[in-house]
Amino acid sequence: MRALITVGSTRFDELIQAVFSSSVLTSLSNKGYTTIVVQCGDSTFPYDYLLAHGERAFKLEKEGVLIECWRFKPSLQTEYEQANLVISHAGSGTIIDVLRMDKALIVVPNPTLLDNHQEELASELEKLGHLRSSTTSSLAATIQEFNPSSLTKFPPFDGSKFRNLLDEEMGFI
Template sequence: MPQSQPQSKTVFVTTGATVTFPGLLRTVLNQQFIKTLKDLGYNKLKVQYGKEKDALDLFQSLIVHTLGLQLNEVLHTDGVLIEGIPFSNDVQQEIINSELVISHSGTGSILDSLRLKKKLIVVVNDALMDNHQLEIAQEFENGGYLLKCDKPDVDALIDILKEIQTTQLTELPLPKEDTLKTILESL
């Protein structure tokens, strides 16, 4: 019999493909956070850090200086495999392969996860001025569709990570089939 692969249980983190969110990278690439992942049974942390050069530099610096790993090795901390990608052309597949998504509060990322019926934590970027992201995160949390974390903070995110394990989230209703079609026909 072929040896069965140990079941992968992945957390996918996306910081936004165009504008990166350094605070989110610092929060998840952290010993204490990764230890909590391990305790909760996750064994892979996949991070989409964004296309900007700064984002790659920050990712590598966190791997080396905060987690004390070597960049040319397989990145393992506490039995959790860490993988970083700048940008995925098929982010939906990344989400499908994951048990949990931790995302910035952009509508695109929120919809990607909720439409694929994945558990989602959004971390609000409190450094952004004129911040609609907090409003969106709040509305979605009010609907029971996701949990939000008001700022990129390790302790706060760990609490929410534990909370979401036992939280029953609501499925985001699909758009009504022919709303737009009926409107187009009226024009």
């Protein structure tokens, strides 16, 4: 099985460092993940020197897991499609993209961002059962305890809801 870890366009050193930890890699391996793909952005982590000097990606094996790592790609669509699990920062764009694809999702809010807005979004979507939220320090345990079949399917996009809301607000209804 394949897991994708992404920080989007942000820098999230703590998440990337956690992903390369023995405890997280062991949890992923114990759950059957043999390959993890890491989109690390501009994060600093123990293996970032492998992306220095113009290298675009690297691969290594650690704790029995094959790891592919790169900084950025123009699109993550293919990566989402190939992943059985996505572990992500709690950015709204990434969350919506992944949930609309009906993929298992664990989010790790980045507490260093303005007003900790990622925590609020993650908390609400977890209450609705669409994803699991974690911290970097509890990520290994969250992975170990995570049961994707317990998630509630995210509703499909319905453009009429916005149109109806706008019509009502404008007095057309």
